Amino acid sequence: MIRFLRLRGPKFWPVFSFVQRNTSSAHLRRRSSLSSAALYAVEGEDYIGRSPVFDSYAYARAFQECIAEVDHVRGRAVHCHSLKHGGCLDLFCLNILLNMYAKFDIVDDACLLFAEMPERNMVSFVTLIQAYAKCGKLIEAVQLFHRLHREGHQLNQFVFTTVLKLFVVMELPELGRHVHACICRLGHESNAYVGAALLGTYSLCGYVDEARKVFDGIVEKDIVAWTGMISCYADNDCAEDALQLFSRMTISGLRPNNITLTSLIKASVSLSSLTLGKSIHGCSIKTCYELDRYVGGSLLDVYAKYGDIKDARAIFEAVPQNDVILWSFMIACYAQIDQNEEALVIFMRMMRVPVEPNEYSFSSVLQACANSRGLDMGRQVHGRVVKIGLDTEIFVANPLINLYAKCGNMDASMVIFSDLSNSNDVSWNTLIVGYMQLGFGEEALKLFSQMHVAQVPKSQVTYSSALQACVSIAAIEQARQVHSLIAKTTLSDDAVVSNSLIDTYAKCGSIKDAHKVFDVMKECDLISWNALICGYALHGLGTNALGLFKKMRDNKVEPNGVTFVGVLSACSNVGLVDQGLSYFNSMAEDYGIVPSMEHYTCMASLLGRSGRLNEAKEFIDRMTVKPSVMVWRALLGGCLIHKNIELGNLCAERILEMEPQDETTYVLMSNLYAAGKSWDHVALVRKSMRAKGVKKEPGRSWIEFHGEIHSFCMGDYSHPDTRAINAMLEWLHIKVNRAGYVPDVNVVLHDIDDDKKERIVWVHSERLALAFAVIRLPPGSPICIIKNLRFCQDCHAAFKVISKVIQRDITVRDINRFHHFEDGTCSCGDYW
Ligand SMILES: [Zn+2]
Numbered sequence: 001m002i003r004f005l006r007l008r009g010p011k012f013w014p015v016f017s018f019v020q021r022n023t024s025s026a027h028l029r030r031r032s033s034l035s036s037a038a039l040y041a042v043e044g045e046d047y048i049g050r051s052p053v054f055d056s057y058a059y060a061r062a063f064q065e066c067i068a069e070v071d072h073v074r075g076r077a078v079h080c081h082s083l084k085h086g087g088c089l090d091l092f093c094l095n096i097l098l099n100m101y102a103k104f105d106i107v108d109d110a111c112l113l114f115a116e117m118p119e120r121n122m123v124s125f126v127t128l129i130q131a132y133a134k135c136g137k138l139i140e141a142v143q144l145f146h147r148l149h150r151e152g153h154q155l156n157q158f159v160f161t162t163v164l165k166l167f168v169v170m171e172l173p174e175l176g177r178h179v180h181a182c183i184c185r186l187g188h189e190s191n192a193y194v195g196a197a198l199l200g201t202y203s204l205c206g207y208v209d210e211a212r213k214v215f216d217g218i219v220e221k222d223i224v225a226w227t228g229m230i231s232c233y234a235d236n237d238c239a240e241d242a243l244q245l246f247s248r249m250t251i252s253g254l255r256p257n258n259i260t261l262t263s264l265i266k267a268s269v270s271l272s273s274l275t276l277g278k279s280i281h282g283c284s285i286k287t288c289y290e291l292d293r294y295v296g297g298s299l300l301d302v303y304a305k306y307g308d309i310k311d312a313r314a315i316f317e318a319v320p321q322n323d324v325i326l327w328s329f330m331i332a333c334y335a336q337i338d339q340n341e342e343a344l345v346i347f348m349r350m351m352r353v354p355v356e357p358n359e360y361s362f363s364s365v366l367q368a369c370a371n372s373r374g375l376d377m378g379r380q381v382h383g384r385v386v387k388i389g390l391d392t393e394i395f396v397a398n399p400l401i402n403l404y405a406k407c408g409n410m411d412a413s414m415v416i417f418s419d420l421s422n423s424n425d426v427s428w429n430t431l432i433v434g435y436m437q438l439g440f441g442e443e444a445l446k447l448f449s450q451m452h453v454a455q456v457p458k459s460q461v462t463y464s465s466a467l468q469a470c471v472s473i474a475a476i477e478q479a480r481q482v483h484s485l486i487a488k489t490t491l492s493d494d495a496v497v498s499n500s501l502i503d504t505y506a507k508c509g510s511i512k513d514a515h516k517v518f519d520v521m522k523e524c525d526l527i528s529w530n531a532l533i534c535g536y537a538l539h540g541l542g543t544n545a546l547g548l549f550k551k552m553r554d555n556k557v558e559p560n561g562v563t564f565v566g567v568l569s570a571c572s573n574v575g576l577v578d579q580g581l582s583y584f585n586s587m588a589e590d591y592g593i594v595p596s597m598e599h600y601t602c603m604a605s606l607l608g609r610s611g612r613l614n615e616a617k618e619f620i621d622r623m624t625v626k627p628s629v630m631v632w633r634a635l636l637g638g639c640l641i642h643k644n645i646e647l648g649n650l651c652a653e654r655i656l657e658m659e660p661q662d663e664t665t666y667v668l669m670s671n672l673y674a675a676g677k678s679w680d681h682v683a684l685v686r687k688s689m690r691a692k693g694v695k696k697e698p699g700r701s702w703i704e705f706h707g708e709i710h711s712f713c714m715g716d717y718s719h720p721d722t723r724a725i726n727a728m729l730e731w732l733h734i735k736v737n738r739a740g741y742v743p744d745v746n747v748v749l750h751d752i753d754d755d756k757k758e759r760i761v762w763v764h765s766e767r768l769a770l771a772f773a774v775i776r777l778p779p780g781s782p783i784c785i786i787k788n789l790r791f792c793q794d795c796h797a798a799f800k801v802i803s804k805v806i807q808r809d810i811t812v813r814d815i816n817r818f819h820h821f822e823d824g825t826c827s828c829g830d831y832w
Pocket residue numbers: 761764792793794795796
């Protein structure tokens with residue numbers, strides 16, 4: 001039995017309790033423990049049954065044993081026993097009993113015991129304060145501290161560290177200053193134990209200088225004090241100071257512990273230095289801490305941020321794998337760099353270990369599923385989330401909304417969203433972006449206004465996505481409304497939002513408004529310049545675009561690839577061939593920009609439209625990468641303008657090899673043959689189209705009226721104003737015919753007679769939209785129409801005449817660019 005006791009001995013002093021560490025051990029060791037041996041002898045029967053002699057020390061040992069064994073049932077039984085036998089417990093033993101209740105979180109009993117204790121000392125108070133703090137009864141804890149002070153108990157290092165920790169838990173570290181004053185008064189400031197606690201509190205407040213004063217005042221600095229100061233520097237963006245202090249620490253002969261190393265790695269992260277991270281990694285290997293979960297975790301962080309994911313993975317594989325944080329971190333790393341499969345592999349492994357995933361793991365793996373559009377896997381993860389009951393947790397629900405949105409299932413996203421009681425701005429933004437990216441601009445804007453009504457705070461992302469939604473349906477009035485909302489917020493000076501505004505106004509038809517936003521911006525960056533240059537190019541205002549490009553370089557802003565897309569298409573729009581060629585060469589030579597497919601497309605269009613067709617073909621042949629459909633289509637456009645059937649044929653062949661169902665190409669070819677009066681070929685094109693089952697994407701046009709979008713399809717009679725629209729079309733028809741317009745029925749690829757073709761052409765979506773605008777918009781006001789496909793050639797011809805007949809400015813944005821019609825001409829000069 002004696003041996004049994006000795007074996008159990010070390011468990012007497014639980015690590016985190018200073019009460020045992022500092023007083024009870026010596027106290028207990030002084031006494032012979034015959035009576036306590038008797039206490040245990042009867043374990044399993046009555047706890048203190050037959051023993052003839054038992055005193056306070058015996059009980060104390062019994063309580064300690066219960067604490068070590070985490071056995072609160074036995075603890076209570078021993079307590080009852082002591083009460084039955086006359087309550088012979090002294091203050092020392094009662095404090096241990098109090099500590100037992102505190103350790104087991106039985107705060108009510110601890111409280112009761114404290115109240116009934118015949119006398120109390122500092123230890124009693126501190127024990128109960130800690131118990132209160134642990135269970136969140138912070139006010140009670142502070143009140144007890146006041147009482148301790150009031151009743152004149154000793155204020156020593158334990159009291160101070162406890163109360164400092166309490167303030168940290170209460171998120172009121174500033175109160176540490178008052179305690180500091182008291183500490184100085186009582187002369188404890190040089191104590192390493194108190195100093196470290198003070199350091200910690202000041203560090204949390206960001207009072208680095210105060211922390212340093214405390215540190216300098218500590219007489220015998222131990223590793224905890226050094227580490228505390230190094231962490232303080234690392235946590236408060238003083239990475240260099242942290243490193244300096246560390247070298248002083250090593251000179252003084254101390255070796256770093258895992259917390260020191262973790263802080264140093266944090267410093268290397270804030271200095272963005274992988275080299276430093278690596279040298280601290282070396283240091284951790286030397287001190288055998290490289291497998292520590294904290295050190296490993298921070299090493300993972302530094303390698304993932306600034307190094308190779310492979311190095312990060314190697315660290316991950318080496319450290320103990322039972323820590324959900326490390327697993328989640330690794331999954332997140334892979335998801336962030338779009339290595340989604342690897343993220344899923346890690347997640348599956350994690351489930352097998354098994355490590356229970358938390359919100360963070362789920363949110364990262366759902367991100368990976370969303371990135372890879374892995375709906376099946378995503379659904380499985382969703383099932384798991386529901387099982388664990390995390391589906392209404394915002395950190396998991398938002399990635400779920402995103403997953404379904406990315407996979408095109410907005411209904412599922414909406415269901416999750418409506419089940420959320422605590423949806424936040426991220427949830428709303430995710431939905432708005434989701435609708436916008438799927439092409440449901442109207443839905444996105446509807447949600448945006450609901451979000452506004454619900455008074456959810458809006459961010460850069462919100463405004464930028466709402467503006468993009470406006471672009472997708474060319475809703476300039478709504479864009480203006482969003483703009484006026486932005487003007488009322490602090491984001492009115494935000495570069496990202498302003499750049500979105502420039503882009504939006506330009507793409508919604510008002511280059512003037514775009515330029516106004518640009519002019520009032522405090523600091524224009526590259527993106528602002530690009531947005532405006534590309535905007536001018538889109539509007540066919542090439543000279544303005546090139547003027548801006550010059551101004552941009554005068555302002556010492558370095559152009560990038562996007563800038564040159566704008567510049568080259570500007571040259572193409574105004575036929576500046578040689579200038580365009582020299583810009584193209586300068587792009588690679590002066591700025592080191594590798595030409596992208598978009599640049600090649602601009603060049604093919606530039607050379608083709610100006611009639612230098614062979615040169616264009618040679619240019620394409622010299623390309624180092626395989627030309628895309630866009631490049632060939634640009635050249636085909638040139639062939640159509642200059643009626644080069646042979647080269648046009650070649651272009652069409654190349655396009656149809658890559659995209660056999662490309663309807664635009666058939667239409668362009670048919671137009672080309674018709675222009676060359678090669679009617680047999682026209683018939684052949686139609687036949688081949690039918691044989692291949694080419695489906696025409698239905699043409700749609702939009703117009704905004706009083707902030708509402710009116711959409712029209714070819715021959716669509718569902719609009720409430722249909723009768724008026726038809727009447728207006730008839731009237732326009734008569735007027736333009738008189739003005740000399742001859743319909744070009746070759747744009748219709750059906751085998752029907754010309755009369756019917758003429759009727760079909762007349763109900764093209766853009767004309768329905770135009771007729772509606774003429775009826776509804778006040779006389780003289782400009783008209784802006786958006787088309788989802790390429791502007792039809794015959795409608796283009798008709799719109800020119802109509803603009804003259806009705807004396808109104810008409811703007812049409814088709815899939816490629818803007819056409820501004822004014823008094824019988826178009827800004828594109830019929831080249832598009
Ligand atoms: Zn048309």
